[in-house]
Amino acid sequence: MARVRVEYFALLREHTGRGAEEVHTQAATARALFSELDARYGFPRLPSLKLAINDEFRDWDSPVADGDTIVFIPPVAGG
């Protein structure tokens, strides 16, 4: 069981109604963690979704460890 911090931005922040939360998870990978949270929140469908762990882009198969900060990154639109 890992305890991680999940941060939400943009439409995921609006959808969940929070900017961040602490999550206790059995998930071994970021992909599995997303599935757990998707089951809880029913995230909106997006054209694509990237992932960051501890403020760096990471692959969805990356392991999730106790104390990690996880961010799901919707399609960006700066400029």
Added chain:
Amino acid sequence: MDAGFSFSREALDPAALARLLADDSCGALVTFDGRVRDHNEGRRVLRLEYEGYEALAVKEGGRVLDEALARFAIVQARCVHRLGPLALGEVAVWVGVSAHHRGDAFAACRYIIDEVKDRVPIWKKEFYADGDSGWINCEVRQA
């Protein structure tokens, strides 16, 4: 070599930002203002809001600037992006590049704004005249 990507919650002053790049060895200073437009895809836009994942955005924006400095013969490159609510006409993003000669200054400026828009975790929410609103690039298009 000086480079930096940063955010601002206050209005940008392009003239003041350009002065940061002053360098007597540089014959070229190319700057780009990205401004808030009153329409998008046929809809009238009233205002917008930017949100950023600041910790990662500053890193990724810095990487874009480092790439520009490595790829092009330029001397300095900076980029500043606004966060929070913006009105029509305001400068949302500013890019400035100084170089000895103009060719690489233009090319680097174009590279930086294109990569920032494509890679840096910043999101834009538009508010429309019909009362609707939406996060840009986040709609799933129906085939």
